[in-house]
Amino acid sequence: MLNNIRIVLIETSHSGNIGSTARAMKTMGLTNLYLVNPKQGIDEQAIALAAGADDVIKQAKIVPHFDDAVADCSLVIGTSARLRHLQNSLIEPRECGGKAINAAKCGQIALVFGRERIGLTNDELLKCHYHLTIPANPDYSSLNLAMAVQLVCYELRMAYLAEQDLPVSSIDNSNARTNSMATAQELEYFYQHTEQVYTQLGFIQNQGVMQKLRRLYQRTALEKNELNILRGMLSTVEKRIKLVRN
Template identity: 35%
Template sequence: MTLKINPDHIDFVLVEPMHPGNVGSAARALKTMGFANLVLVNPCDYQNSEARALAHASEEVLLGARVCTSLAQALEGSHWVVATTQRRREFQFPFYTPPQLCEKMVPMSREYRISLVFGRERTGLTNEEIQLCHAITTIPAKVTNPSLNLSQAVMLYAYALYNSVYEPSNRFRWDPAPYSETEAVYQHLLRSMQRTGFVPLDNWDKFLMRFRRVFSRAYPENRDVQLMHKIFQAFEYKLNDLEGRLAARENSSPKTEGE
């Protein structure tokens, strides 16, 4: 059976777009390729006359955009999040070219929600924003420092997804954990490690980024998330037991005169 992308499960997330024309053009690109889920994080005035003019015949996508105050809010409900960035080596997250990304997204989109995140026109995504994602993707280009217009990048990915097909090769059923659940794992890890007295060599943000990179490569399922929580809970149980024993020992120790 040949599968095509499920457009209802694909969110195109634009982080702090500066130019209304880019938002309007992006809306038009999405409508042309059969997509409608436009998500805007702290956008410019995306409903002005310039944006509406460039969103010709696509006003319902533009005016129906979901507006959020943070990227974390925009990603709520997503199961897999991919950042578009040129900074591949810096983060060493799982990396996909557009064709490779489409091959991954088509079967996943049948049941699960995916967010494709685009950065600011001038500065792209911050380190912190990229760390919220599970993988990264880049549009290969000939020049050393490629720079595509935001709406052009949206159009290229929308076109690639629309034209992609997938031939299932096995019956394995993947049950990916939602974005919110994987984030809960990272916070549980942080709490557990801090309770043990562990101190990272650099700082906690970099420590968590390395764990995110490892965990993201595994494409964690719901059962993987549950397993990680059970491991951390076992740590916490032992810590609670140890703290209780130490407290009992201190309370039972004979007091010397003057105490």
């Protein structure tokens, strides 16, 4: 299960944070690190701060865009501050650990950490199924990147270890839904298709509508066959629009 979980760092400014993240991951049994357009590459400082986890660093995948890092993932969890417009999708590290381990039984999972100074953009947050927030001391909530990764990876490991005590039957029964979850890339195609059709119908006249639709569908955790039905409905509407216009 841990092999199906990746840690994604977005546009990391300091190479030392990459090394410290690798160390935090390896101590908890995670090895899949994705770097999205890092501002500083893997250098001597990154290797030094990895403190023996240089194998995690050396096999890290470097990709240019957020979408490239999560395309094949059926569950994407992004870190965020306590933003009011994300209340319905906010989870804390312990709940995150449970959800990620359960979903990792049959699919690829991404835990995304944003830029050191500004975090994730609104567009990136919209592409996440859940938004992870760490309930730190409100009077001093300063956590650096590697500390946040370490805390989350600890909860992942605790959830993973708890799974080892479950009977095989209970694990098998939980696989069916996770196995058929739509991936981030499939959902992105669906959102583009939805926007195209609804714009033709005149229903979407500003980006606010599409943002709310994204959040709605993200909360429902669409399965692949459900997504295919929705795509089929959109295609049928498109055909009707063409007939009317002709």
